[in-house]
Amino acid sequence: MQDVVVDVGxxxxxxxxxxxxxGQVVFVRHTLPGERVRIEITESNKKFLRADAVEVIExxxxxxxxxxxxxxxxxxxxFQHVDPAVQRALLGDVVREQLQRLAGIEWSGEVEAVEPDELGWRTRVTFAVDAMGHAGLRRHRSHRVVPVDRCVIAHPDLPQVLGHEWDAESVEAIVSSTGEKLLVTDASISDAVESAVDGVVAVDGTTRGGTGVLTERVRDKDFRVSGSGFWQVHPAAANTLVDAVLDGARVQPGDVVADLYAGVGLFTAFLADAVGESGTVFSVEADQVAAKDARRNLHDAPQVRLVGATTERALRDGLVGEQVDVVVLDPPRTGAKKVVPAIAxxxxxxxxxxxxxxxxxxRDLASFAALGYRLDGLRAFALFPMTHHVECVAVLLRD
Ligand SMILES: C[S@@+](CC[C@H](N)C(=O)[O-])C[C@H]1O[C@@H](n2cnc3c(N)ncnc32)[C@H](O)[C@@H]1O
Structure with a gap:
């Protein structure tokens, strides 16, 4: 591999x-803007190179x-090598640059800190297992497992996965906000391991030593979440996002609301309180297990209509009606490109x-803008400290 010194932009x-x-662009990890570093090229293609900083010169x-x-x-x-406040400043620059370049939007906000804002926040961690049966985490853009004996961003109450031998490819450790623990793995678990871990163990969808279901509590509400189904990872994320969504949605009693990509019904439950019994919340979720959990979680809210379908189908087939007052959407990483016109x-x-x-x-805000929806406000939250991930809540108004 080439060994070169670069000035980092x-x-x-x-x-x-x-x-x-x-003259060729190189994306360098483990560095900061303004540094001079020695790099090791890890990948190259026609358009750009990837590299790791292996020595900091300045x-x-x-x-x-x-x-x-x-x-x-x-x-x-x-970003383990970066002060947490500087991490947030860098993430803010990323959000700003993406909005500017892809949507022509000038954003002057800042990424907000959420406690815990550094370590001990991950309530869900999927560990990979190497050929020797040791649990660890994968290298960047690689299948290689780095065996670890400790993960400092993992929540301190996660069930103990490290230090045991696993006959599996991966093991997910989860601790809920109510303190329940769950391990989900793709292979059977020996009795020795089961008794060594303090918590409930689910194997291949079947369960040993517990129900395989967790209870997450947000404000005064309990949510059932099965197995490794989707739930926000940072312990303060659900509360933070519910606040931001309710604040942005400004829902009135009697409103008709669509909550798209609704998971087990986190936002739906609070939106249902806001619209009251004279309103309606359509809660759209494609995953059958999550949709089943949502049914349990929302059974006492008659104003909720559960739609167990993809958002694409729900919108195409008119399953959320023809006109709504407010739409909330929380899609997976790929976004909502295909459904923006139907939402508008x-x-x-x-x-x-x-x-x-x-x-x-x-990208999707640019599509919304072309359909008459302008950005009214955007908040960004550091819900994944030490990583490049950042959560945004954007509020759009019809022109
Ligand atoms: C980021 S999660 C958000 C869940 C929920 N809003 C929450 O905060 O707990 C995205 C959800 O969208 C669901 N999903 C993925 N693709 C979908 C689709 N095409 N239509 C409907 N739901 C989908 C996933 O199963 C997941 O529950």
Whole structure:
């Protein structure tokens, strides 16, 4: 591999900074804008190179000693070497750049800190298992497993996966906000391991030692979440996002609301309170297990109509009616490109878009703008400290 020194330019989306080698763009990990570093090229293609900084020749303000012994090897984090406040500033630059470049939107906001804002926040971690049966985490853009004996961003109450031998490819450890613990794995678990872990164990969908279902509590509401079904990972994420969504949606009693990509019904439950019994909330979720959990979670809200279908189908087949007052959407990372025209076709006065990828969000905001929806406000939250991920809540108004 080539060994070269570069002057590092701005941050880019994906946890790396931009530099140039002989005019060619190189995305460099483990560095900061303004640094001079020696790099090792890890990947090359016709358009750009990828590299790791392997020696810091001139450091930039914000560089700190990584709290994790595996920083630089493990692909789970991108910014262990960066002070958390500087991480948020960098993420803000990424959101700004994506909005500007892909949607022509000028955003002057800042990424908001959420406690815990550094370590011990991941309530769900999927560990990979190497050929020797040791659990660890994968290298960046690789299948290789880095065995670890500790993960500093993992929640301290996660069931203990590290330090045991596993006859599996992966093991997901989960702790809920009510303190329940669950392990989900793709292979059978020996009695020795089962008794060594303090918690419930689910194997291949079947369950040993527990129900395989967790209870998550948000404000005064309990939510049932089966197995490794979707739930926000940071312990303060559900509360933070519910607040931001309700604030942006400004729902009135009697309103008709569509909650698209609704999961087990987190936003639906609070939107249902806001519209009251004279209103309606359509809650659209494609995953059958999540939709079943949503049915349990929302059974006491008669104003909720559960739609167990893809958002695409629900909108195409008129399963959320022809006109709604407010749309909330929280799609997967790929965003909602295909459904933006159909959402605009419902003529909501407000759209609240929760996004975990600022690039997909910016692309979709450009489509919304072309259909008469302008950005009224955008908040960004550091819900994944030490990583390049950032959660945004955008509020759009019909012109
Ligand atoms: C980011 S999660 C959001 C869930 C929920 N809003 C929450 O915060 O708990 C996205 C959800 O969309 C669902 N989903 C993925 N593709 C879908 C589609 N095409 N139509 C409907 N739901 C989909 C996933 O199963 C997942 O529950």
């Amino acid at each position: 701005p941050i880019a989306h994906g946890g790396h900074c931009v530099a140039r080698v002989d 450091s930039a303000p914000g560089r700190v000693a990584p709290p994790c012994a595996y920083a630089g090897q493990c692909g789970g984090c991108d 076709g419902l003529s909501p006065r407000r759209v609240v878009y929760v996004a975990c990828d600022p690039a997909a969000l910016a």
